[in-house]
Amino acid sequence: MLFVAALMLAAANFIAVLNMTIANVAVPNIAGALGAAASQGTWVITSFAVGEAITVPLTGWFAARFGAVRVFVVSMVLFGIFSILCGLSTSIGMLVVMRVFQGLSGGPLMPLSQTLMLRIFPKDKAGTAIGIWSMTTLIAPVVGPILGGWLVDDFTWNWVFLINAPIAIGFGLGAWKMLKHYQDAPVRNPFDKVGLVLLLVWVVALQLVLDEGKNLDWFASSQIVALTVIAVVGFAAFLIWELHEKHPVVDLRVFRHRGFNASVITVSVAYAAFFGVSVLTPLWLQSFMGYTATDAGLATAWTGVTALFVAPIVANSKRDPRALVFFGVLWMALVTLWRTVANSDMAFWDIAIPLAVMGFALPFFFIPTSGIALGSVEEREMDSAAGLMNFLRTLSGAFATSVVTTVWANQTTRNHAELVGLADRDGSVTQMLTQSGTPPEVATQVVDYLIVSQSGMLSTNQVMTGIAVMFFIAAAIIWIAPKPTRTIEPGAGGH
Structure with missing residues (x-):
């Protein structure tokens, strides 16, 4: 049962x-x-x-x-x-x-x-x-x-x-x-009606900024600027109101616990990095490596497959959870650095194996951080703490998606502009293609295709480097949390 x-x-x-x-x-x-x-x-x-x-x-x-x-x-x-x-x-x-x-x-x-x-x-x-x-x-x-x-x-x-x-x-x-x-x-x-309205205002405004920013060229758009102002002002008003409201709709007082703060920040930063990898990998595979959506999904699925094998071991570990988190996030940082030397000639398993290796590390960061966070608050605060932790994790994933896709696209354009001036300067490649019977306009398209492919590959590696740095930062943050002094009670939450 x-x-x-x-x-x-x-x-x-x-x-x-x-x-x-x-x-x-x-x-x-x-x-x-x-x-x-x-x-x-x-x-x-x-x-x-x-x-x-x-x-x-x-x-x-x-x-x-x-x-x-x-x-x-x-x-x-x-x-x-x-x-x-x-x-x-x-x-x-x-x-x-x-x-x-x-x-x-x-x-x-x-x-x-x-x-x-x-x-x-x-x-x-x-x-x-x-x-x-x-x-x-x-x-x-x-x-x-x-x-x-x-x-x-x-x-x-x-x-x-x-x-x-x-x-x-x-x-x-x-x-x-x-x-x-x-x-x-x-x-x-x-019921805290004012708190709910303020929450609706700043969350909706922020979500629209994250989702529409790229399409509207971010702060070059007056619409994005206006939404950002609304989000910032709404968030400030929400914080002030909720901290002074006797019965707040969102209990922000759980942030008084240092262990909860450190765990939530670690989860948010590490999950944003992980989500960035999860978004960028299939995007790169479909845009530049000729993968279908299903094939790209199969390559990335190996992360979840290997995670399943390690999860039971981590869940029952008696070691200091902070050390487990540090080890797991550091592992993901190193694997992400490994992926910064990828090239466009990689086969399926060349891509899948690093993702599978990263999967072994996921339980080490995610399971202990949840335990530290929920074990740091009072039992009556469990539901509020879990809600806030999941909210910030969801928000960090949305933020990472927007930032990663924007930076990746911008870097691809920048790399393309640089490579155009460097590639085939003497025209030898184009000349070789035309001499083999390729029409001049097709030869030019072939050269441009190669430049576009390498631009995407370079930008992918560059973004992976930034994501690796995020993992390193997250690994360090967990040590802000004090060593846990209690385990989570089975009946905790909502009492």
């Missing part, structure tokens, strides 16, 4: 994280099928992220007000219902609205699946609980593009959303039967 309950909770977290990436490869198909422009299609991704970013930090308040189990079950069922409505959408406008509601209902699934996992597992198996939950968080973004590519290629875009329904609704109803005796007594605190 414990295994079945754990499977339901892990599946909830898996589908919530999966839906951040599963639609990415389907955007062109969705836009074409619904008669929308490609730029409009990206709102399918943005709308889900906005909805999720709003409710993740509210999880603590919802759990205290209505009970963690009840909120979890309702969120699961609603997630399934809105997934069906996404799949049945007949216009881009309808799909975007349904994706917002899908994100709103999916937000609480991540933190609540984590805290409920700790409640149902015995105290001596708390590490195993965190290990199971952490693996779903790391593997889902890798599986998303593979599954999305396969569904789009072999079926239709609708199944990218419909596939969630039986899992969400079925496991949601089953979870109520199995977990309802873990339901805690609700605390009827007043």
